[in-house]
Amino acid sequence: MNPIRVFVRTVDPLTSMAVGHYLGTRPGIEVVPAEASTPVDVVVVVAERLTVQVASTLRGLKANLNAPVIMILCETAREDLVTAVECNVVAVLPRAAARGERIEEAVRTAAEGGGLLPSSMLGELLKRFERLQREALSSDGLHSSGLTTREIDVLRLMSHGFDTSEIAEELNSSERAVKRVVSGVTGRLNLRNRPHAVAYALRMGAI
Known part of the structure; x- marks a missing residue:
């Protein structure tokens, strides 16, 4: 069975090393270095919040890697969710609760085509899409x-x-x-x- 290839992107090198080191020790997971040209199965992005710059980074990752993204954020805002989903984000973890096991679970879930979104954010997403559907129909x-x-x-x-x-x-x-x-x-x-x-x-x- 092929390992899950994971690329880790953070603004803090120490955080990147910590997340990458943990995932690299887990069975069936391989952390892909930034310079590698190996196809990627899952991307992990760690940031303070979903700023314009982070959104731009996500769009670049989508264009180059086109893999599901797990976001670990200090601050989460419901209004940012649509942007995140458009950028292939399938899981959002609060940084305070993003322990190694949670990140590993999210990686394996994303690799299988699933997602992990907070219920409040998922509810907001459904409301947004329902509203867009009504507007389109109208x-x-x-x-x-x-x-x-x-x-x-x-x-x-x-x-x-x-x-x-x-x-x-x-x-x-x-x-x-x-x-x-x-x-x-x-x-x-x-x-x-x-x-x-x-x-x-x-x-x-x-x-």
Whole structure:
């Protein structure tokens, strides 16, 4: 089994030596020196906080190594999390609690494709992505169900028993346009027929 190749980057040489020495003594882990051209599996970055300079360093590491990053920080701010995730950070450890075993655990978890984020930061990240998703849907005229405003209007009237001509009259549209809306939504969302489309809209809370 190949060892986990780890690259350690810190602003303090003594810290770098301490972290690197500990990891280098653990079974199945190999610390890669800065000058080596060996592929890297995990990067460990130690810093006071996620400054603009540290973020720039992370982007450089992502471009050159493209490996998951573990950050050990003295100060963590929830607003920095999105930047960190964009830079391949998969684990954040408070420096005060970053003992050798915790760092080793984070390295092995990252190498297996996992992550370790504080629950408060993970909650903030989910809120950010939900907000971005809502903004993206809104800019495209879509409801969170994936339906457009026009499709929701048609399906709402359909749920009340309106036929095609009545829906067209209610929406000041043509029957052909109504049929096109229905065909579009059933085709795009892989729905079988009109009742299925209405059921989908109801289930998603769109109508």
